[in-house]
Amino acid sequence: MTSDTGASGKLRVTLVKSTAGRLASHRACVRGLGLRGLNSTALVVDTAANRGMIEKVAYLLKVEEH
Numbered sequence: 001m002t003s004d005t006g007a008s009g010k011l012r013v014t015l016v017k018s019t020a021g022r023l024a025s026h027r028a029c030v031r032g033l034g035l036r037g038l039n040s041t042a043l044v045v046d047t048a049a050n051r052g053m054i055e056k057v058a059y060l061l062k063v064e065e066h
Contacts, residue, residue, distance in 0.1 A: 009065065009066075010043050010045060010046060010065075011054070011064070012041060012043055013033050013035065013042050013061055014035075014061065014063075015039065015041075015060060016060065017038075018038055019060065025056075026056065026057050026060070029053040029057045030061075032053055033054070033057075043066060
């Protein structure tokens with residue numbers, strides 16, 4: 001039995017907007033998620049910390065459950 005927001009889940013995160021001209025803390029969140037350049041994709045574990053970073057920069061990302 002798995003939960004929808006369980007820590008064992010994974011999220012596919014894609015950077016769809018540039019970080020140029022953004023706040024340094026927002027750029028740091030993008031790097032913390034493992035994203036480098038535009039259209040880069042990373043598979044991250046669905047944890048509260050990662051969800052917080054994703055919510056902070058949601059306007060730059062596309063997120064899919066994996």
